[in-house]
Amino acid sequence: MNQEKLLDIITDGQKFDGAYNIRINGKVYDRKTNEFVNIESMKQGSGLEIYVKDNTKGQTIGIPVLLTSGDITEIVLNHFHIGKDCDITIIAGCGIDNCSSCTSQHDGIHTFDVGENSKVKYIERHYGDGEGSGKRIMNPKTIVNLQKNSKLEMVTTQIQGVDETKRETIANIVDGANLVVTEKVQTSDNQKATSIFDVSLNGVDSKAKLVSRVVAKDQSSQDFISDVKGNNKCYAHVECDAIIVNNAKVASTPKIVANHPDASLVHEATIGKIAGEQLMKLLSLGLDEKQAEEVIISGFLR
């Protein structure tokens, strides 16, 4: 697969007209900054310092990563410094096309410092391809520090082809701040995916909503572990829905801890095969079983 096509998949066809940094095979391939957003390489280690000025609105920042040769293992640290009163979108993600017999691995550690009253939408898509026997591994870690009345909305999608992934999200939420995470993961064959959330709601009226929708097929396995601590008057909702196909395994371990009498915390988890009545409804519209399954799964992961 050529690099352009891979980039297109992980950015969902989005073209960057603002600041961006495209990283390919461990090196900066292209970078653009503007008057609102500055991107610098880290002085120590591999990664980026991304500075967004106060009051920046309507900007979309792209930081995609591509690995198109085997035998690359990299750890990349990206630090987002987002000023006050911003309203921006960040498009990240990693695409690995590994045609070799060696492992390709990208471990990305993203730290978000979101300033007061700022709103950030972070979209991350992971995709693996290539006919080689080498593994495609991605381990994203996200550290979130939300300042007063700020909001971070994370939409993360593992499209397909990632052999192993361990996703960690650690969040510290203060007064009036809000974290919304929608995570969609699809695994097949013998792939493994783990998602761990450690969320501390420390501020008055802080909020968190974690939604995980996963599809595990074949012999693959997935683990969802969340630990949400309500340390103040706060609200949190954790939802994990999983569809299992064939012999796949999914474990959901949601933990909610109220350390304050006004903490309101909810968790819901459902795991199971595609519901028989859903299939039947689509069959009654003239779809065959395979088509019906595809419609249900693609809708579920949309």
Add this chain to the structure above:
Amino acid sequence: MLQLVDVCYAVKGKQILNNINITFKDEITVITGANGAGKSTLAKIIMGILKPTSGKILLDGQDITNFNITERAKMGIAFAFQQPVKFKGLKVFDLLRLASPQKDIALSVYLRDVALCAKDYLMRELSGELSGGELKRIEIASALARHSKVTIFDEPEAGIDLWSFSNLVDTFKRFQQEVKGTLIMISHQEKMIQLADTIVVLDSGKIEKMGKTQDILPNLSMKTCSGCGGDR
């Protein structure tokens, strides 16, 4: 023309349907009867959701007894389920687009037929964010959208308020005139029974009465008409 010939259905030795013989014409047929009479079972057998223990189902003379649900849908049988199905992630638009064979028709038409405003509903998810009554009306819309020669509605009144239901009765009437097909309604609702051209009354898995509405309706007992959902 849809024909049921000596259709029987038994589960674990218990006879649910016994020698059912019905010829459905291109008109509205209401199948009614007390709870447990076998009405919903009969509807599911026509759609292929259940397989009869014995007997035959013929559509335009072709034996479709061993056809599966997909094959029957493609041949022109549509079904509105008694309990609407929820789909996380799928939108009303997606369901109606899948249902409608006429790809150039505005999907808003089907929602208008069930008294829902397309602007408010087309992009809504078919999940718990919609009420039971809204989901039910969308379920009915998805069956109407098929424009099939045979359309089965399993208790279309269940979960729908009386005001909305009056409008739906008109929709069913209009739909039958437009499609000129066979409408089969499983219902206890008096207004629906009055809409019928033919009434079939089931009792304990057998046809108790069958005939033109004017002949059957005056003699229908209250027991038959006042049941409330959840049939086999």
